[in-house]
Amino acid sequence: MPGAPNDWQRFFSFSTDHKVIGIQYLVTSFFFFLVGGIFAMIIRGELITPESDLVDRTVYNAMFTMHGTVMLFLWTFPCLLGLGNYLVPLMIGARDMAFPRLNAIAFWMVPVFGTILMASFLVPGGPAQAGWWAYPPVSLQNPTGNLINGQMLWLLAVAISGVSSIMGAVNFVTTIARMRAPGMTWFRMPVFVWTVLAAQIIQLFGLPALTAGAVMLLLDLTVGTTFFDPAKGGDPVLFQHFFWFYSHPAVYVIILPIFGIFSEVLPVYARKPLFGYKVVAISSLIITGLSAIVWVHHMFASGTPGWMRMVFMATTMLISVPTGIKVFAWVATIWGGKLRLSTAMLFALGGLVMFVFSGITGIMLAAVPVDIHVNNTYFVVGHFHYVIYGAVVMGIYAAIYHWFPKMTGRMYSEGLGKLHFALTFIGTNLNFFPMHPLGLQGMPRRVASYDPEFTFWNVVASLGAFLLGMSTLPFILNMIGSWVQGEKAPKNPWRAIGLEWLLSSPPTVENFEELPIVVSEPYGYGKSDPLVSNPDELEVAHEPN
Amino acid sequence: MNPTETDLRDDASPAITEAHGDAHHAAHGHGSPGDQMFGFVIFLLSESVIFFSFFAGYIVYKTTAQTWLPEGVLGLEVREPAINTVILVSSSFTIYLAERYLHIKQLWGFRAFWLLTIAMGSYFLYGQAIEWSHLAFGFTDGVFGGTFYLLTGFHGLHVFAGVLLQLIMLVRSFIPGNYDRGEFGVASTSLFWHFVDVIWIILFLLIYIWQ
Ligand code: HEM
Numbered sequence: 001m002p003g004a005p006n007d008w009q010r011f012f013s014f015s016t017d018h019k020v021i022g023i024q025y026l027v028t029s030f031f032f033f034l035v036g037g038i039f040a041m042i043i044r045g046e047l048i049t050p051e052s053d054l055v056d057r058t059v060y061n062a063m064f065t066m067h068g069t070v071m072l073f074l075w076t077f078p079c080l081l082g083l084g085n086y087l088v089p090l091m092i093g094a095r096d097m098a099f100p101r102l103n104a105i106a107f108w109m110v111p112v113f114g115t116i117l118m119a120s121f122l123v124p125g126g127p128a129q130a131g132w133w134a135y136p137p138v139s140l141q142n143p144t145g146n147l148i149n150g151q152m153l154w155l156l157a158v159a160i161s162g163v164s165s166i167m168g169a170v171n172f173v174t175t176i177a178r179m180r181a182p183g184m185t186w187f188r189m190p191v192f193v194w195t196v197l198a199a200q201i202i203q204l205f206g207l208p209a210l211t212a213g214a215v216m217l218l219l220d221l222t223v224g225t226t227f228f229d230p231a232k233g234g235d236p237v238l239f240q241h242f243f244w245f246y247s248h249p250a251v252y253v254i255i256l257p258i259f260g261i262f263s264e265v266l267p268v269y270a271r272k273p274l275f276g277y278k279v280v281a282i283s284s285l286i287i288t289g290l291s292a293i294v295w296v297h298h299m300f301a302s303g304t305p306g307w308m309r310m311v312f313m314a315t316t317m318l319i320s321v322p323t324g325i326k327v328f329a330w331v332a333t334i335w336g337g338k339l340r341l342s343t344a345m346l347f348a349l350g351g352l353v354m355f356v357f358s359g360i361t362g363i364m365l366a367a368v369p370v371d372i373h374v375n376n377t378y379f380v381v382g383h384f385h386y387v388i389y390g391a392v393v394m395g396i397y398a399a400i401y402h403w404f405p406k407m408t409g410r411m412y413s414e415g416l417g418k419l420h421f422a423l424t425f426i427g428t429n430l431n432f433f434p435m436h437p438l439g440l441q442g443m444p445r446r447v448a449s450y451d452p453e454f455t456f457w458n459v460v461a462s463l464g465a466f467l468l469g470m471s472t473l474p475f476i477l478n479m480i481g482s483w484v485q486g487e488k489a490p491k492n493p494w495r496a497i498g499l500e501w502l503l504s505s506p507p508t509v510e511n512f513e514e515l516p517i518v519v520s521e522p523y524g525y526g527k528s529d530p531l532v533s534n535p536d537e538l539e540v541a542h543e544p545n
Numbered sequence: 546m547n548p549t550e551t552d553l554r555d556d557a558s559p560a561i562t563e564a565h566g567d568a569h570h571a572a573h574g575h576g577s578p579g580d581q582m583f584g585f586v587i588f589l590l591s592e593s594v595i596f597f598s599f600f601a602g603y604i605v606y607k608t609t610a611q612t613w614l615p616e617g618v619l620g621l622e623v624r625e626p627a628i629n630t631v632i633l634v635s636s637s638f639t640i641y642l643a644e645r646y647l648h649i650k651q652l653w654g655f656r657a658f659w660l661l662t663i664a665m666g667s668y669f670l671y672g673q674a675i676e677w678s679h680l681a682f683g684f685t686d687g688v689f690g691g692t693f694y695l696l697t698g699f700h701g702l703h704v705f706a707g708v709l710l711q712l713i714m715l716v717r718s719f720i721p722g723n724y725d726r727g728e729f730g731v732a733s734t735s736l737f738w739h740f741v742d743v744i745w746i747i748l749f750l751l752i753y754i755w756q
């Protein structure tokens with residue numbers, strides 16, 4: 001029966017069901033996670049010895065550039081959009097996103113720009129080599145002289161990704177602002193919805209700045225304008241401003257939904273309400289506001305005037321306040337709770353620990369004197385991988401395990417899940433911790449060969465990386481195996497509170513037969529208030545199949 | 546029912562009625578005209594950031610560049626662009642009048658003023674093209690040439706898109722029952738036109754007046 005919840009062909013069609021699109025995003029992005037992971041394995045394979053022997057210098061440049069680009073634009077962003085797509089309409093009691101067709105178009109642009117980016121391996125000269133931030137004048141060099149070159153395809157892919165993300169952002173903000181079920185007031189929305197809202201607002205005001213910079217760079221590269229070419233009167237630092245005006249907030253586009261995931265998962269398995277719900281919710285928007293005024297901290301080493309450094313150092317420190325409040329709230333939530341260490345909970349706790357660690361190194365980086373010293377060393381690489389692997393990837397895993405029964409109608413294997421967690425947690429620390437001492441000793445980033453004195457920590461890091469590579473195997477096995485033949489999932493296997501858990505697993509097309517009438521705050525763990533006044537009317541009594 | 550639950554319900558009821566207006570349309574299909582307009586406004590806000598980024602870049606270049614005007618170029622002629630400006634700004638009034646006529650269901654009045662708007666928009670594009678063809682510098686002539694063509698070109702693309710949208714709306718006004726489901730198409734085209742207009746005023750001040 002076409003459109004029935006278990007008809008797999010839907011996932012390969014132009015479906016407008018937000019749940020199908022959500023899963024399409026998740027699977028596509030995971031594929032690219034593996035691609036970016038293969039690049040990472042090549043990078044770490046190269047770095048296991050001090051000489052540049054596995055791949056040569058240019059291939060290495062292409063590898064870290066493509067690794068960073070794929071991981072950000074094709075893994076984290078689409079993956080979080082997938083979770084948002086699947087969960088937001090369910091959580092606010094809507095039947096779909098506000099603009100279902102726009103939603104599908106935005107998704108299908110992902111494989112398109114993914115293909116364009118991958119095609120750069122086939123053009124003469126190979127993929128872009130200027131790093132994921134594509135600073136001119138490096139990105140303006142076009143040694144082969146071809147119009148179609150790696151950097152040009154890179155810019156094209158990033159531009160399409162920008163269009164797709166703006167479509168998504170318009171859709172999310174409209175959906176959250178206008179499609180909430182009766183009684184779903186702002187302060188009854190789950191924190192995940194708040195964080196998606198905050199993140200998508202950043203996309204709306206930040207991404208166009210990057211697009212503007214990318215368009216100018218593309219013109220420089222293709223038709224001979226001179227915006228960023230210092231030799232011809234252009235100003236390369238202006239590009240850096242465009243880039244970081246967006247790309248610092250982009251960090252929050254990624255981390256905010258993870259904050260949302262922590263806020264959803266921790267209360268369920270601690271059986272306690274989220275501590276300080278309103279403050280946690282509002283602080284997401286405060287982060288959005290502050291994120292617009294911190295970007296220059298990435299340019300402390302780019303000849304920024306002294307007063308500017310001071311201002312941006314202060315705003316950067318300020319933004320850690322709402323973040324700190326959230327961390328405090330999560331710790332207070334689990335404090336004294338009866339923790340149930342399911343795989344989802346383990347990943348959430350692990351992610352939290354990693355995030356706290358990265359927060360400490362982040363504050364160190366925000367201090368100008370430190371940043372000037374370790375800028376462009378492995379200290380930076382270590383710091384942001386703790387965020388991006390430790391907190392973000394682990395948070396995503398937590399979400400996937402937590403909502404897996406809802407999405408697929410099957411239970412996952414806890415045994416494989418815990419193995420996956422152990423490998424990930426050990427691998428992440430083994431891989432990324434050594435980068436901190438390496439950075440403090442002065443090992444620069446983006447180099448294929450290094451001084452032999454750095455060998456020890458590099459070998460450790462590479463072993464950790466290979467362990468991380470292996471950690472995806474039990475995950476893939478678990479996902480496919482459980483989806484095909486896992487135990488059937490009930491409506492609410494975790495006894496969680498939330499609209500999505502009142503529906504069957506997976507919910508039917510259009511989710512709600514009768515819209516829910518919400519009558520209480522979220523996270524009512526340990527209380528007996530009903531969440532909605534009409535729990536029995538949400539679905540037709542007998543499933544059609 | 547325990548007392549807390551009753552309290553909760555009482556406290557919830559105003560909220561329910563308040564949110565109901567928003568939610569009931571979701572009962573059938575998606576994307577009510579209200580949602581569409583909301584989404585469109587957000588989109589325009591976001592789009593304006595591209596323009597503001599270009600403007601910011603322009604200001605930075607203009608205030609810091611070592612050589613601003615390319616050799617042999619003395620400045621920009623203001624007369625023709627000023628006429629163009631007057632025309633574009635007036636077309637914001639004609640499109641407003643067209644919309645008014647549509648509201649009171651006078652289709653021919655709507656079409657007349659709508660067509661006038663299209664004519665004025667097209668004239669603007671024509672004037673722009675004439676100006677470009679007479680200029681003594683190209684887009685590769687330093688950051689002055691680059692930003693000039695980038696700003697006017699990117700804005701011109703928006704004018705072009707606006708005229709296209711207007712043409713589509715004009716044709717659709719002949720479809721019977723076209724306005725049964727509201728006037729979102731006309732309203733959004735008109736909003737877009739005002740947007741293009743405001744951007745032009747800023748652009749005109751920045752490029753032509755501040756020389
Ligand atoms: C197995 C997992 C991973 C490993 C072993 C790894 C390793 C590395 C290494 C060694 C570098 C530095 C390359 C250099 O500077 O020479 C790097 C850069 C980078 N990584 Fe990862 N990484 C992993 C996962 C991720 C993930 C999940 C993300 C993002 C979601 C990510 C984003 C980035 C970015 C943005 C860069 C900067 C690229 C540039 O310098 O332009 N990485 N990675």
Ligand SMILES: [Cu+2]
Pocket residue numbers: 247248249251294295297298
């Ligand atoms: Cu930053």
